[in-house]
Amino acid sequence: MDMFLDQLHGMAQYYPVVLKGVGVTLALSFIGIAAGTVAGFVLGIGRASASRALSFLVGAYTDIFRGTPVLVQVFVVFFVLPEAGIELDSFTAGAIALSNLAACFISEIVAAGIRAVPAGQLEAAASSGLSRFQQLRLVVLPQATRMIVPSLVGQYVLLVKDSSVVSAIGLLDLTRSGWVIVQSVPNGLLVFSAVGLGYFLICYPLLYWSRRLEKT
Incomplete structure (x- = not known):
């Protein structure tokens, strides 16, 4: 018991590292x-x-990109692009x-939502004299967005978890902070249980929001 308390105390001393890791994870996830949502809607329309x-x-x-590992994609951006003269720091590459x-x-989610809009809605919009852009902006996208929001939120959760791969290129995110702490607190179960709790x-909030949306 005393050893366990000592390990907890040792972990507590690393709270600045953890806070920085949480901040990086939140920043990467937000970006x-x-x-991804903006580009995903553009690709989804296409x-x-x-x-x-x-x-x-x-x-x-x-x-x-959906069929290749996230880690490989991060490595390509971080290690291959500099060979083409595009120098990126680890945060930018990860983002x-x-x-x-x-x-x-997200593009596939958006495309599925657009295809789910009844054809009759488009016919009615066209008969009202709306241009194709107006049909998309005023009729199709509002209806499609309402249908796909729960799926979008679920994808956001996956993105937060996928952000952990940036630790492989030296970025101090939440996962990397766990690796730093475990060097001094040799209890991997305790340290990475805390890391997992941080991701949870x-x-x-996103999981809760997704469930609420599915019930509406």
Whole structure:
């Protein structure tokens, strides 16, 4: 018992490291969610386009990233782009990789929502004299968004958890802070249970919001 309390005390001394790690995880998640949502809607509109060529190109692009490991994508951005003359720090590389990944998954959610809008709605909008852009903005997207919000929130939760891979490129996020602490507090179960609890506390508001949305 005394050893356990000593380990807890040792972990408590690292709270500045943990706070920094939580801050990095929150910042990466926020950027990934915001940028990924905007890009995902743009890609999703293209994916659901009547143009087969555009739909195919967007689908091929998103399938590449949805079908490859997140860690590999982070490595490509962090290690390969500098060889092309694009120098990125670890935070920027992580943010780009996570935003792109989120956009690829969100695009499929958005495309499915657009396709689920009844054809009659489009016919009524067209007969009212609305242009295609107005139909999309005023009729299609509002209805599609209401249907896909629970799925979007679920994707946001996955993005927060996926952000842990940036620890592999030396970024001090919540997961990396656990690796730092475990060097001095040799109790991996205790340390990474605390790390897992941290991710749960970050994700729980989103999980709660998702459940509420599914009931409405």
